Amino acid sequence: MTSVIIPRSEHSVSRQNIHPDALKVMYRLVRKGFTAYLVGGGVRDLLLGRTPKDFDVSTNATPSQIKKIFQNYFLIGRRFRLAHIRFDDHVIETSTFRRCPDQEEENGDEDLYMLRDNCYGTPEEDALRRDFTINGLFYEVERFSIIDHVGGLSDIENRLIRCIGDPNIRFREDPVRMIRAVRFAARLDFHIEPATYNAIMRHHEEILKASPPRVFEELQKLFAYGSGEKAVRLLYKTGLLHNLLPEIADFLDHDHGQDSILWTWLEHLDRRIRTVGKVEPVLVFAALFSAPVRHIAARYEADGERVVYNAMLEDLLQPICVRMSMPKWMCSRMIQIMANQTRFEPDKKKRFSKRGFVAHECFPETLALYQLGLLVSGADLGPAEMWGSLRSEMEAENPQVLRTDPRGQQGRPPRKRPPRRRRR
Ligand code: ATP
Ligand code: MG
Numbered sequence: 057m058t059s060v061i062i063p064r065s066e067h068s069v070s071r072q073n074i075h076p077d078a079l080k081v082m083y084r085l086v087r088k089g090f091t092a093y094l095v096g097g098g099v100r101d102l103l104l105g106r107t108p109k110d111f112d113v114s115t116n117a118t119p120s121q122i123k124k125i126f127q128n129y130f131l132i133g134r135r136f137r138l139a140h141i142r143f144d145d146h147v148i149e150t151s152t153f154r155r156c157p158d159q160e161e162e163n164g165d166e167d168l169y170m171l172r173d174n175c176y177g178t179p180e181e182d183a184l185r186r187d188f189t190i191n192g193l194f195y196e197v198e199r200f201s202i203i204d205h206v207g208g209l210s211d212i213e214n215r216l217i218r219c220i221g222d223p224n225i226r227f228r229e230d231p232v233r234m235i236r237a238v239r240f241a242a243r244l245d246f247h248i249e250p251a252t253y254n255a256i257m258r259h260h261e262e263i264l265k266a267s268p269p270r271v272f273e274e275l276q277k278l279f280a281y282g283s284g285e286k287a288v289r290l291l292y293k294t295g296l297l298h299n300l301l302p303e304i305a306d307f308l309d310h311d312h313g314q315d316s317i318l319w320t321w322l323e324h325l326d327r328r329i330r331t332v333g334k335v336e337p338v339l340v341f342a343a344l345f346s347a348p349v350r351h352i353a354a355r356y357e358a359d360g361e362r363v364v365y366n367a368m369l370e371d372l373l374q375p376i377c378v379r380m381s382m383p384k385w386m387c388s389r390m391i392q393i394m395a396n397q398t399r400f401e402p403d404k405k406k407r408f409s410k411r412g413f414v415a416h417e418c419f420p421e422t423l424a425l426y427q428l429g430l431l432v433s434g435a436d437l438g439p440a441e442m443w444g445s446l447r448s449e450m451e452a453e454n455p456q457v458l459r460t461d462p463r464g465q466q467g468r469p470p471r472k473r474p475p476r477r478r479r480r
Contacts, residue, residue, distance in 0.1 A: 057207055059180060064200040067209075069102045071200060077143045078111035081126070081150060082197045088125055090117040091179065093194035099202065100190045103212050104244065113150045114182055114194070122150055155181030156229075180205045187226070187233045188240065188252075189218045215246040223255035231262040234296060235274040242278065242287035253294070260295040268381035271300065275380070279340045282330035285322035288344075289314065303376060307348035317432065318347045324431045328424070341382070342390045342425050345373060347432075349394065366395045389418060396422040397429065400439065414447050423447070 071079065078094060085092035092115040101108040115122070122139045123129050130140045139150040155177025177185070179194065183205035186192040192206035202209070206220050217237050219226045227234050234256045241248050248256070263271065278287040288304075291297040292313075298305040308316050325343045329335055349372060353363050369391045377387035399413050399422075413419065427440045 057205065059203065059205045060209070062202040062204065062209065067103070067202050068105070069099065069195055069200075069202065071197070073102055073107075074098070074195075075111050075146075075148075077141075077146070078113060078148050079197060081113050081141055081148045084125060085113075085115050085117055085122075086198060088117070090115050090121070091196075092117075093179065093196050093203070095182075095194055096186070096191050099193040099195045100208075100212065102195070103193070103202075103209075110146075111148055113148055114153055114179070115150060116153055116179070118152050118176070122152075153177050153179050153182035154185060156185045179203070184220055186220055187230075187236055189220055190216075190240070190244075190246075192220055211249075215244070216249045217241050217246050217252060218249045219252045219255070223252045224259065227255050227259045228262055231259070231264075231266045232270050232274055234260060234263060234294075235271065235278070235291075235300075238287050238290045238294070238296065239274065239278050242283040242290060243281050245283075245286075248290075256294045256296065261299055263296060263299050268379070272381045275300065276335065276337050276340070279325070279329060279335050282326040284329070284340070285319055285326050288322055289319070301344075301376070301380075303372075304344065304348060307351060311347070311351065316347070318344075320432045321347055321428065324428050328428065336421065336424070338386055338389045338393065339421055339424055339428075341386075342394050342421075343428055345376075345390075346394065346425070346429065349373070365398055366391075369394055389421070393418055393422045393425050397426060400426050400443065410446070411450065414443065414450060419447060 074094060078098070082092040082094065092113055094111060095114045096112045098108040098111040117125070119131055119137045119139055122141075123131070126139070126141050128142045130142060132138050132140050136151075136154065140147045141150055153176060155175055183192040183194065183203075186206070189206045189208040189211045191208070192204075193208040193212075194203040194205075195201075196203060207218075211218050217240050219233070219237075237248055237252060237256060240246060278284055278291075288297065291300065292305060292308055297308075304318070308318060311317060321343050325340065328339075349369065352372065353365065353368060356363050356368075373391055373394075374387065377384075377390070382390075396413075396418070399408070416422075423440060423443055426443070427437065430437055430440055
C-alpha cells in the first residue's frame with residue numbers, strides 16, 4: 057500500500073471541528089520538535105461529518121518526554137503505557153507511535169492471540185497496527201493534511217469496513233476486533249467487505265478466547281447511538297452471537313430467526329436510546345433478555361406449571377451474567393426491573409403498596425421496560441402514562457419521599473466504605 061498525503065484543499069476536515077485541547081496538545085508537541093497527529097475514530101468521524109466522541113493523539117515523543125511537556129499528564133496502562141492529558145472536563149489520550157511485533161517475535165501460530173502491539177514504531181507502523189482502514193488515518197496540524205498509509209480514505213468513500221492486513225491473522229491476534237467490525241458497520245451504516253466478513257464467519261469461535269470484561273465492554277458499546285438492532289442482527293448472521301450469547305441465538309433459531317419478536321424489542325430500544333440520547337446498560341440487557349425469558353415462562357405455563365417469576369429470572373440470568381462478566385450490581389438490578397414487571401398487573405389477592413413501588417429508586421428503569429413491552433406488543437401506552445403521572449405527582453408532592461437513584465449516570469452504586477478495623 058502506497059502512502060498518500062491529501063492536502064487541505066482536497067479533504068473536508070476543518071480545524072474548527074477539532075477540540076481546542078486536542079489542537080493545543082498537538083501544537084505543543086510540534087513546537088517541541090516532535091511529530092503529532094490526530095488519529096483513529098476522531099479523523100474518521102470528522103471525514104464523515106460526524107461529531108467525534110473523543111480526540112486521540114499519536115506522537116513520536118515517548119511517555120517520559122510527554123511527561124516533561126505536560127503537567128496535566130497521567131500515565132495509564134500497565135501493558136502499554138498511554139498518556140492521559142487532562143483538561144477541565146475531559147482527557148486527550150496521547151500515545152506513542154507503536155507497531156505490531158515482528159515475525160521473529162512471534163512464537164508460532166497457536167500464540168497469535170498473545171501477540172500484542174507492544175513496541176514503539178514509526179507513524180506508518182502505527183497506522184498498520186490499527187484495526188480497520190477507516191480507523192488508520194492521520195490528520196496533521198502543521199499543513200492540515202490527511203496522511204493515509206492504509207487506504208482508509210477510499211474505504212470511507214465506499215462505506216466499507218476492511219481489516220488492515222490479513223483479517224484471518226488480525227482477528228486471531230485480537231478477536232474483540234470482530235465485535236468492533238460489527239459495531240462500526242452498524243453504527244456508521246457501512247458494509248463489511250467480503251474478506252473481512254468471511255474471516256469473521258471463519259473465526260467467530262475465537263471470541264471465546266478474549267477477555268470477558270473487554271467483550272462485555274464492547275457489547276455495551278454496540279447499543280450506543282441506537283444501532284443495537286443492526287449490530288445484533290450482524291452478530292447473529294456472522295455466528296458471533298452463538299458464541300457470545302448462545303441463549304439468545306438459540307431463542308432466535310426457534311423464533312423465526314431474522315423475523316423474531318426480539319428485533320421489535322431492539323427496534324424500540326434503539327428508538328428510546330436515540331430519543332433520550334444515552335444508553336442505559338441495565339435497560340439494554342433487560343430488553344435483550346425479555347423476549348427469551350417471556351417465551352420460557354409461557355412454555356412452563358402452557359405445561360400447567362406455576363411460574364415463580366423472580367426465581368426463574370435468577371436461575372436463568374445469573375449464570376449468563378457471571379459468564380459475561382457483568383458487574384454484580386448490574387445483574388441484580390436487571391433481574392429486579394424484569395421481576396418488577398409483574399407489579400404492573402398486581403395479583404389482587406396479595407397486598408401491594410402502589411406508592412411504595414412507584415417511590416422505589418429503580419422505578420424509572422422498571423417503567424421504561426414496561427413501556428418497551430407495551431410498544432412491542434402494540435398495546436395502548438395509557439397504563440404506562442398513568443404510572444408515570446403517579447410518579448410525577450409524588451415527586452411534586454414531596455421529592456424527599458422518592459427513593460432517588462444515588463448511582464449517577466451509569467447506574468453504578470456508590471462505593472461502600474471499608475469496615476473499620478477493630479482495635480485489638
Ligand atoms: P469510538 O468513536 O467508538 O471511540 P474509535 O475508533 O475511536 O471509535 P476506540 O476504541 O476509541 O475506537 O479506539 C481508538 C483507535 O484505536 C481506533 O480508531 C483504532 O485505530 C485503534 N484501536 C482500538 N482498538 C483496537 C484494536 N483492538 N486493535 C487495533 N486497533 C485498535
Ligand atoms: Mg474513540
